[in-house]
Amino acid sequence: MAKQDAKVTIRRAVEADRATLIKLIVRAYEDVRERQSGEVLARIWNDWKANHVCSIDVDRVILAELAGKEVGFASYRVNAATGIGIVDDNAVLPEYRGRGIGAQLLVRILQLMEDAxxxxxxxxxxxEISYMSxxxMYERxxxVPLHRSVTYIKKLTQNAG
Amino acid sequence: MEATQVSIRQAVEADRETLTxxxxxxxxxxxxxxxxxxRFGIIGGRRWEDWEADLMRTVDLKWVIIAEEAGRAVGFATYELNDATRIGNVSDNAVLPEYRGRGIGGKLLECVLRLMEEAxxxxxxxxxxxxxxxxxxxxMYERxxxxxxxRSALYMKNLAQNFA
Structure with a gap:
């Protein structure tokens, strides 16, 4: 958080932001190498884009704006039964990282969860290394880490050859 | 230790209470x-056992198989299909502690993989x-x-200790 940027404003997303939000999510995520490398991850990523991004609930999204431009987003869910709020997809455009914008988004999300x-x-x-920052941010x-897990994949020979 | 008398079968509605x-x-x-x-205390006023049992109270039993030995359900496996990605997901699965080390989990897994292939x-x-x-x-998975x-990490935070 060396270059804290004072001009960043955080605001709730509205329906009119949907098109901007979709572009923002795809651009902010596509450089995360793990999402693209390999057939399986490409498939998961394309499926996620098709089924998730376009139907995202804008009421659960906040945006970070810098000089009138949306440069980051964060989304969340709340569960009244458990009292646990889930910090969902969130990212900042690659060229705007390292300025504490992600942390500002996170702090606002935590406030919204408390309010709820x-x-x-x-x-x-x-x-992986690309998620270290x-x-x-979460540890700061x-x-606290509760669980670490591994996802395995296997080709089913009958159908995949 | 090969489990010779274990049979695998589809779960049915009559199994629901047993599965919980x-x-x-x-x-x-x-x-x-x-x-x-x-680590964090009781969540939502209910114990972990209740949250786990809820999974079996609500799961579509079409996607659950049971391992039985001498008429007793000793293990289960659940799975999900995704027709868009054609990647099936092996979800919750486990064998009772006293029946482990006999290949029952492996048999359940093989059965799930066959069902996924068929689908x-x-x-x-x-x-x-x-x-x-x-x-x-x-x-077992590597074999x-x-x-x-x-690989991923799950993090949790008590919001009452919000020092942001």
């Missing part, structure tokens, strides 16, 4:  | 929900823990030809 009566916040992130905000 | 008890007994030493409770899936995906409690599960795709 949540007791806890939960978030999942990768253990994200992990540091008081998140 | 089975998931609690078989997950006791491998559930994140229990560790979450030990047209091209890949199978599964997530499991990285700590010692999951070492036997990881070995079955699964390869690591990515």
């Amino acid at each position: 009566g949540m007791e806890f916040a939960q978030v999942s992130t990768g253990l 994200a992990r540091r 905000q008081g998140f | 008890e089975l998931i609690v007994a078989a997950f006791a030493d491998v559930t994140v929900l229990r560790w979450r409770e030990e 047209g899936m091209e890949f199978a995906q599964v997530s499991t823990g990285l700590n010692d409690a999951y070492a036997p599960a990881r070995r 079955q030809g699964f390869e690591p795709l990515n």
Whole structure:
């Protein structure tokens, strides 16, 4: 957080932001190498784009704006039964990283969750090197690791040859 | 130790109550929900056992298989299909502690993989823990030809301790 940028404003997304938001999500995510490399990850990413990005609930999204331009987003969900809020997809455009914009988005999300009566916040992130700054950000905000997991994949020979 | 008398079958509605008890007994030493409770206290006024049992109260039993030995349900596996990606997901699965080490989990997994193939899936995906409690599960998946795709961390925070 060397270059804290004072001009960043955080605001809630509205329906009119949908087109901008879709472009922002895809651009902010596509440089995360793990999402593209290999057939399986490309498939998961394309499926996610097709089924998730376009139908994203804008009421659960906030945007970071810099000089009138949207440069980052964060989304969340709340669960009244468990009292756990989930920090969902969130990212900042590559050229605007390292200025604390992600942390500003996270702080606002945590406030919104508290306002919604949540007791806890939960978030999942990768253990690969490209997620290191994200992990540091969560740890700085008081998140503690609860579980580490691995996802395995196997080709089913009958159909994949 | 090969389990010779184990049979695998599709779960039916009459199994639901058994499955709610089975998931609690078989997950006791491998559930994140229990560790979450030990670290953060009771969540939403209910114990981890209740949250686990809920999974079996609401799951579509079409996607659940049961391992039976001498008429007793000793293990289960659940799975999901995705027709868009053709990647099937092996979801919750476990064997009662006293029946482990006999290949029952492996039999359940083989059956799930066959069912996924029959349903047209091209890949199978599964997530499991990285700590010692999951070492036997990881070995089972690796023996079955699964390869690591990515690793992730689940973080939690008590919002009452918000110092931001």
